[in-house]
Amino acid sequence: MFSHSLMKKFLSFSIGNWVSLLIALISTPIITRIISPEDFGVFSLFTIILNLLLMISMLGTDQSYGRFYYEVDKGLRKNLLFYCLRISFFMLIAIALIILIFREYAVFFLFDSNDFNLIILLLIGLVMSIFNRFSLLVVRMEQRGGLYSVLQVTTKLLDFGILLLIYYSYFNIKEYYIPIISMIVTCLAVSLIAIILTKENWKLSKGDPGNKKTYNYRQLISYGFPLAITMIMTWVFQYTDRFFIKALGDYRELGLYAAAFKLVAILTIIQISFTTFWVPLSNQKYQENNQDRQFFSRMFSLVSFAMTAIGFILIFSKDLLKIMFGEQYMEAVYIFPMLVLVPVMYTISEISVVGINFNKKPKYHILISVLVCLVSIIGNLGLVPYLGAKGAAISTGVSYVFFLILRTNFGVKNFSFNINYKKLYFEIFSLTFFALISTLTKTNPIQIGIGIFLLMVIFFINYKNLKK
Structure with missing residues (x-):
């Protein structure tokens, strides 16, 4: 029913999930013994809100990038990537301005708290998440399943390691900051690794990225929105x-x-x-x-x-x-x-x-x-x-x-x-x-x-x- 090449590709992309699961089975008993349910609840709400803001910021441009990737000349794919990134960061700036202007209402409405640091971490996390989404998407579109799996495993290991490092350090911070900061730092590190290993995609080439060989803002938004x-x-x-x-x-x-x-x-x-x-x-x-x-x-x-x-x-x-x-x-x-x-x-x-x-x-x-x-x-x-x-x-x-x-x-x-x-x-x-x-x-x-x-x-x- 399944071809050998297709099964091989499936395994290359999925092996990271299974290794990540093994890491989770080891790390979960430790995390649940050092982070209280209340603080884990704050972290859970933080990630949920972050995911929503990420979807609003991207306006579906990650889907547009994947859809048009193979229709663009290989040399202009990097231009397509930067077009998508510009749309996402324009939306990010608009979201950030609204949240910062109404920061007191935002932190109370979102977290039922007066901890303004949660808003700052949320916006930093949003920037890191956009880079992370596109950097991993580039790896997927290049069909580098082995690298994609390695990055998944690296994410789990770094997140767990940084969490433990912060917890056992001398930093006197609120407990729910620990998994939040760990997630953001991990997101940054994995994004940088992915960008370095796919650096050719991140060099803007000469030429008009709006010509007939690629797509303009309107087309990207029309498909992705x-x-x-x-x-x-x-x-x-x-x-x-x-x-x-x-x-x-x-x-x-x-x-x-x-x-x-x-x-x-x-x-x-x-x-x-x-x-x-x-x-x-x-x-x-x-x-x-x-x-x-x-x-x-x-x-x-x-x-x-x-x-x-x-x-x-x-x-x-x-x-x-x-x-x-x-x-x-x-x-x-x-x-x-x-x-x-x-x-x-x-x-x-x-x-x-x-x-x-x-x-x-x-x-x-x-x-x-x-x-x-x-x-x-x-x-x-x-x-x-x-x-x-x-x-x-x-x-x-x-x-x-x-x-x-x-x-x-x-x-x-x-x-x-x-x-x-x-x-x-x-x-x-x-x-x-x-x-x-x-x-x-x-x-x-x-x-x-x-x-x-x-x-x-x-x-x-x-x-x-x-x-x-």
Whole structure:
């Protein structure tokens, strides 16, 4: 089913994710013992806001760079890069001026605090993040998978090392500054390494970058802006839960919730690696023969089974994962089962959503994000006041079930292929039910028995497909 060259390329890009996961498994038990849930909650909110400002600053120009990269003469690709950077930094200056003018309101509105240093760090982090995004994007576009993986691993190692260095130094700073400063310094260091190793792309060449061989500001923004809106809507959907926890709870609940996401890191790595692999593969298959629907049907069946089974196994292991956290974070173990649904549903939906992408119908992505965001808001309003972070996890998990259903229905509407909906719905609702009871109750024989029974049924209904 997969060519040797494609598999080799997939491994070159994904190996960094798996090594990074190993580093995370080693570093997480240490970090959760030196950073309190409250301070980890501040750091989590900081990164969420930073990501939003990054998307607004870039206006989708990173997508434009990737889209037009191969349509530009090789010698003028650097001009395309600088055009995209100028747009991003123009937006950055506008954002910085607004935040600094209204700094007292901004720091209170964003962080419910009067710590102005958070605003300064946020703007510095934004500058570093723009350089980091483009420097790594250049590596990806050059298809230097090995270097990309090395940079991913370097990021994890530097971040952890700098965090420990700051923590055990004599600097008398607030605890939540430690991971923030570590992240910013790491971002700067990795960006510089990537720029040095791809320096030819960062030398502005002679010639008019607005000629017919490349693109102007209007074209870059026209392509990237709709994608930026889609990403911002997705951000709203993905991070609504955190803001409800902060608004209706406190930083401790937010810290526990962020820590719970670290427990689903294995599935998240699978999700990222699969997406990296699937996007070029699906487009290749479509271009070669857009009538070959059997390939997509087979992939959907196999991926839905595999991700559901892995989700069950990870939830079964939740009590073993307690060793990753210190006493302060023990509650996170009972938050994470519903969060398992996030990478499971997303990965499965990557197969069925191809129809929207093949037919270039981004309006469906926006519609899906809006609908799922509404589900998430309603769920958080109803559950967070009573269940705190657990309620947010339940709302998020259920939202992603709707996310899969909507992506599948709209995707198949645009590119029809056979899906066994009875099998699919049994798999996802079984996993959802098991995750729910694992969130609301402590581990007991009845809970384990229900999980084993459901998993056995899922294996049975997939037996014929596995034999093929």
